[in-house]
Amino acid sequence: MNEVLNYFPNLTDQQKQQFTQLKDLYKDWNLKINVVSRKDIDEIYLRHVLHSLGIAKIQNFKPGSSVMDVGTGGGFPGIPLAILFPETQFHLVDSIGKKIKVVNEVKEGLGLENVKSSNCRVEEIDEQYDFIVSRAVAQMETFVHWVKGKIKKKSVHELKNGILYLKGGDLSEELAKYKTAKIYNLSDYFEEDFFDTKKVVHLPMKYKG
Numbered sequence: 001m002n003e004v005l006n007y008f009p010n011l012t013d014q015q016k017q018q019f020t021q022l023k024d025l026y027k028d029w030n031l032k033i034n035v036v037s038r039k040d041i042d043e044i045y046l047r048h049v050l051h052s053l054g055i056a057k058i059q060n061f062k063p064g065s066s067v068m069d070v071g072t073g074g075g076f077p078g079i080p081l082a083i084l085f086p087e088t089q090f091h092l093v094d095s096i097g098k099k100i101k102v103v104n105e106v107k108e109g110l111g112l113e114n115v116k117s118s119n120c121r122v123e124e125i126d127e128q129y130d131f132i133v134s135r136a137v138a139q140m141e142t143f144v145h146w147v148k149g150k151i152k153k154k155s156v157h158e159l160k161n162g163i164l165y166l167k168g169g170d171l172s173e174e175l176a177k178y179k180t181a182k183i184y185n186l187s188d189y190f191e192e193d194f195f196d197t198k199k200v201v202h203l204p205m206k207y208k209g
């Protein structure tokens with residue numbers, strides 16, 4: 001938990017309480033439905049919470065904005081971001097029902113009123129968002145295809161509306177055809193070795209009405 005406080009020192013008491021509660025909730029639920037590896041549970045604040053919050057170092061979501069987390073699994077990056085931005089609406093989507101079950105239990109346990117979830121493939125979603133976030137779900141080309149038409153027309157943030165994807169390693173080939181993609185190194189924001197290869201990719205997406 002100290003990792004989170006160290007990089008996000010201005011949390012409210014409620015946010016501190018929610019982040020603290022989060023570990024026990026995942027520990028309990030993980031025994032019933034495995035969504036996080038056992039090793040990762042012990043390092044949940046570093047590997048899951050702080051990694052998810054890397055997106056917040058690139059863009060703070062404004063009150064009233066909306067964000068979809070595609071292939072959220074047990075709720076990453078969506079749940080930590082929903083704690084950090086309580087006035088932004090988050091839609092967490094996964095095609096596997098038991099993962100969405102964990103998301104719903106954690107959401108209830110933490111009292112997160114700004115989270116809704118859907119158990120379906122993202123291709124079936126017919127809504128629009130300021131940003132679409134994700135981690136470890138698909139190659140960029142497939143992902144772009146899935147989320148086309150799901151971006152709001154008007155940008156109200158510093159970054160243009162589009163995708164904010166947590167990725168790792170060498171992305172030169174995967175992103176070669178996306179000239180407007182910008183890569184942010186999380187090692188510029190977090191000093192732990194875990195972040196040495198971790199990045200956030202911002203890809204602005206044109207509105208398709």
Ligand SMILES: C[S@@+](CC[C@H](N)C(=O)[O-])C[C@H]1O[C@@H](n2cnc3c(N)ncnc32)[C@H](O)[C@@H]1O
Nearest residue numbers: 071072073076094095096120121122135136137
């Ligand atoms: C490797 S897991 C990553 C989970 C989470 N984002 C994380 O980083 O912990 C990939 C998840 O994407 C989901 N997924 C893959 N394709 C999807 C699609 N087209 N629509 C919705 N979910 C999808 C899978 O069910 C799986 O839970």
